[in-house]
Structures are given as structure tokens and as C-alpha cells.
Amino acid sequence: xxxxxxxxxxxxxxxxxxxxxxxxxxxxxxxxxxxxxxxxxxxxxxxxxxxxxxxxxxxxxxxxxxxxxxxxxxxxxxxxxxxxxxxxxxxxxxxxxxxxxxxxxxxxxxxxxxxxxxxxxxxxxxxxxxxxxxxxxxxxxxxxxxxxxxxxxxxxxxxxxxxxxxxxxxxxxxxxxxxxxxxxxxxxxxxxxxxxxxxxxxxxxxxxxxxxxxxxxxxxxxxxxxxxxxxxxxxxxxxxxxxxxxxxxxxxxxxxxxxxxxxxxxxxxxxxxxxxxxxxxxxxxxxxxxxxxxxxxxxxxxxxxxxxxxxxxxxxxxxxxxxxxxxxxxxxxxxxxxxxxxxxxxxxxxxxxxxxxxxxxxxxxxxxxxxxxxxxxxxxxxxxxxxxxxxxxxxxxxxxxxx
Numbered sequence: 001x002x003x004x005x006x007x008x009x010x011x012x013x014x015x016x017x018x019x020x021x022x023x024x025x026x027x028x029x030x031x032x033x034x035x036x037x038x039x040x041x042x043x044x045x046x047x048x049x050x051x052x053x054x055x056x057x058x059x060x061x062x063x064x065x066x067x068x069x070x071x072x073x074x075x076x077x078x079x080x081x082x083x084x085x086x087x088x089x090x091x092x093x094x095x096x097x098x099x100x101x102x103x104x105x106x107x108x109x110x111x112x113x114x115x116x117x118x119x120x121x122x123x124x125x126x127x128x129x130x131x132x133x134x135x136x137x138x139x140x141x142x143x144x145x146x147x148x149x150x151x152x153x154x155x156x157x158x159x160x161x162x163x164x165x166x167x168x169x170x171x172x173x174x175x176x177x178x179x180x181x182x183x184x185x186x187x188x189x190x191x192x193x194x195x196x197x198x199x200x201x202x203x204x205x206x207x208x209x210x211x212x213x214x215x216x217x218x219x220x221x222x223x224x225x226x227x228x229x230x231x232x233x234x235x236x237x238x239x240x241x242x243x244x245x246x247x248x249x250x251x252x253x254x255x256x257x258x259x260x261x262x263x264x265x266x267x268x269x270x271x272x273x274x275x276x277x278x279x280x281x282x283x284x285x286x287x288x289x290x291x292x293x294x295x296x297x298x299x300x301x302x303x304x305x306x307x308x309x310x311x312x313x314x315x316x317x318x319x320x321x322x323x324x325x326x327x328x329x330x331x332x333x334x335x336x337x338x339x340x341x342x343x344x345x346x347x348x349x350x351x352x353x354x355x356x357x358x359x360x361x362x363x364x365x366x367x368x369x370x371x372x373x374x375x376x377x378x379x380x381x382x383x384x385x386x387x388x389x390x391x392x393x394x395x396x397x398x399x400x401x402x403x
Contacts, residue, residue, distance in 0.1 A: 095145060095371040098126065103364045104357045110143070113366060114150065114354070123351035125150045128370060143369075151209050153202030153346035154356025156258075160197055164265045168296060169329075170343040171262040174200070175255065176330045177208035182251045183318025191217045191247070195254035196232050197261065202356075206342030220248060222317070233274055234267040238282050238306045252313035252321065256303025263292055268304055282306075295326040 098115040105112030110129040117124065127146040156174065160166070166174070178200060185192055194215040201209040217226050229243060237253035239246040260268040268287075269280035286304050288297050302312030302324070313320050322332060334340050346356055354362050 093147070095143075098124070098371060100126070100366045100370045101352070102354060102357075103361045103366060104354065105361055106364070111367075111370075113370065114351070115147075116351075123150045124148060148211075149209075150351060151201045151203050151211070152348050152351065152353060152356060153204055153206060153209075155198055156200040156202065156208075156262075157197035158356060158358065159202070159344070160262065160265070166262045168263065168293060171259060171296075172326065172329065173340065173343050174208055174262060175259045176327055176332075176335055178210070178258065179255060179318060179321045179327075180332070180336060181208065181210045182255065183321070185216070186248050186251070186317050189219055189221050191220045191226065192251050192254075193217060194231055194235075195251060195258060196235050197258060200258070202342075202344070202346055204346060204348050205338075206345050207338055223247070233277065234270060236278070236281060237308070239308050241278055241282055246308065248317065249308045249311045249314050252303050252311055253308070255321070256300055259296075260300055260304065263296065263300075264289065268300075293326075295324075295328075299324050299326040 097119065098117055100113045100115045102114040103111050104114050104125065110127065113126050113128060115124050115126045116122070125148045127148065129144040129146070178195070182192060182195070192210070192213070192215075194212065195210075199210065199212045201211050203209050215230050217228070220226060226246065229240060231237075231240060231250075231254075235254045235257045237246065237250045240250060257267050269277055269284060271277040271280060286301060288300060292300075299312065305311040308314060312324065321327070331340070348355065
């Protein structure tokens with residue numbers, strides 16, 4: 001049996017097709033694994049990497065900055081102590097104030113649930129974390145609740161998974177809104193550091209919403225650098241893998257990787273073997289198939305430039321991205337004011353419409369223990385401070401969750 005994509009195209013045998021499917025399945029499984037799990041898995045692998053840079057990466061030492069990657073957090077405060085995690089819209093709220101309706105996400109430290117506030121009748125996404133797993137302190141309260149805006153247009157990853165890739169106009173629209181969001185963060189001296197399709201949501205109209213700011217680094221001015229080894233393997237920039245100081249251009253590399261994935265269906269240097277993928281990021285030239293426009297090719301080559309000093313965005317940051325010929329069809333004023341009709345409408349009927357969430361989550365029953373009054377609750381706008389106070393706050397499923 002053979003499958004022929006087009007009359008003039010190459011013949012794809014059934015066995016080769018199965019191999020391609022196996023790669024895609026492995027890719028989706030690995031995408032749901034946390035960086036630490038990757039590192040632990042690679043460290044015990046016998047893969048004979050030829051390049052000393054990758055061998056050095058696999059022997060990652062304790063990071064210099066006391067951020068999320070800190071393996072030895074300071075002892076947790078006693079239950080009587082207050083932990084200031086930022087401003088709260090309702091400091092007196094408690095779990096019993098909510099109806100917990102559906103599981104919409106799951107990680108190694110807990111779950112994300114759709115919840116409706118009983119009095120306000122507003123819908124929220126509530127991240128429920130197991131404090132025992134985070135603090136390893138039995139006398140603390142059982143759970144930590146983090147109440148977030150509820151967005152139900154689906155992850156960009158979910159839509160890519162279903163459609164495999166996007167046409168260039170749709171990819172351009174998403175890339176422009178993402179770039180605008182990154183440019184705004186950079187104007188506040190914040191480097192995002194973890195751009196990937198899983199952290200990019202669509203709202204009910206189809207506009208981009210950037211989420212999960214747990215790996216953000218603040219106070220990075222135009223020429224400032226940082227050095228923490230963090231991020232997601234498929235999107236790590238070469239300078240991060242080299243464990244060199246890096247700057248805000250790391251976000252433009254990630255934008256290039258996401259744009260490439262939107263156009264081609266996989267990240268630019270993807271391999272099932274993570275060590276080999278790291279080697280590709282460091283050493284393999286960027287390969288672009290001829291089915292994209294010259295302007296898209298030029299932008300990808302500029303964003304995925306291994307030398308960060310030559311990368312698009314290195315000199316004038318967002319202005320370089322904004323003025324690139326690839327984005328010439330975009331009216332940026334209209335984009336910022338959401339006057340451009342998105343190329344895809346999620347067509348959700350309301351907050352209870354969960355069609356764009358993975359049924360693997362939504363089919364799972366809400367645990368009876370969720371929402372008990374004996375639990376503690378946290379309602380705050382400061383994801384960064386929560387991430388620093390509680391190791392594991394960022395979404396990081398266990399290695400075997402989806403195997």
C-alpha cells in the first residue's frame with residue numbers, strides 16, 4: 001500500500017507513513033513533559049552525542065539565579081505566617097465560594113478546573129495545587145488555589161494538533177499578535193522566556209492570549225542579560241543551551257520557532273531524541289521547504305539566527321519585527337485595538353462550551369476534595385511571585401502521564 005500526496009510528489013510507503021505518525025505521537029507526548037523530566041531522562045541515556053556542548057548541557061549544574069529551577073527551596077513558613085503573593089481581588093474568598101464544574105487541565109502538582117463563582121456567577125479557571133507535593137510540609141493546608149481568567153478558545157497547540165499547520169495569512173495574524181504582546185512585555189523590561197503553542201490561548205473571538213508567566217524574568221533592560229537555564233526543550237535558543245548570558249532576543253528566537261511550527265507542523269530543529277535535538281539547535285543549519293513566501297523565509301531566517309547579536313530584534317527589538325516585510329499586510333494600530341477580524345473563530349456558545357479542551361481532561365470527574373472549606377485559598381494577580389514561592393507552580397506534567 002502506498003499513499004501519494006500529489007501527482008508529482010514522492011511516494012510514501014505505508015511503513016514510512018507509520019514512522020511519520022510515530023514521530024508525531026512521540027512529539028506530542030514529549031511536549032507534555034517538563035524540562036526537568038527531559039533532563040533526567042537524557043542524563044541516563046546512552047545516546048552517544050558527538051558534540052561537547054550538548055554533553056555539557058546534559059550535566060547542568062545548579063542555576064545561578066534563585067528562581068523556579070532552584071532544587072532546594074527555603075523551608076516553608078509555618079501555617080500562622082502570611083505569604084504575600086501579590087494583590088488579590090478578593091482576599092476573603094474561599095473554596096466554598098465556587099462551584100467546580102470540569103477538569104480542563106492536569107499537571108504533576110494538581111489540576112486546572114473550570115469554576116463558577118456562586119455569588120458573582122462569573123467563570124474562572126482555577127489552578128489547584130497540592131501543597132504537600134510543593135512544600136512537603138504535612139501541617140500545612142491541603143491545597144492552594146489560584147484563580148485566573150477563563151479563556152475557552154483553546155490552546156494554539158490544540159488547534160495545530162488538529163489541523164497540523166496553518167496557512168500563511170493565519171500564521172501571520174497569530175505571529176503579529178504574539179509579537180505585539182512580547183513587545184509590550186519588553187517595554188516593561190520583562191523577558192517572557194517560555195513562548196510555545198501550549199502557552200498561547202485563543203479567546204472566544206479568536207484573538208491571542210498569552211498565559212503562564214511563571215518563567216518571566218523582570219528588570220531586564222534593553223542591553224541587560226540573564227543566565228538561568230529554563231524554558232521548553234523544543235524552543236530553547238542556542239545561547240541558552242550554551243549556558244551563556246542571554247537577553248530579550250531569546251523571545252524572538254521562540255517567536256521564530258512558533259511561526260515555523262505554525263507553517264510546517266513541527267518545531268524547526270525537532271528530533272525524537274532530545275540530545276540530538278539540542279545538537280540540531282546548536283549546529284544544524286535552518287532548513288526551509290519551498291512552500292512559503294520569500295518574506296516568510298526571510299523572517300524565519302532572521303528570527304532563527306543562532307547568533308543572537310545578528311537576530312532580527314537585536315537592535316530595535318519589537319520595531320524590527322513590526323517593520324519586517326512579512327508583516328506589511330498588518331495594520332498595527334488596528335491589530336492592537338482588535339479591529340482585525342481573526343482568521344479563525346472558535347465559535348464557542350458560552351463559558352460552558354468546552355469543545356476546544358482535550359476530552360482527556362474534561363471527561364475526568366472533579367475530585368470530591370476540591371472546594372472543601374478546610375482547604376486554603378490564594379487569589380492573586382502575581383503569577384511570578386507564586387511561582388517563586390512555590391516550587392512546581394508552573395505546569396509540568398510527570399514524564400509518564402501521557403505515555
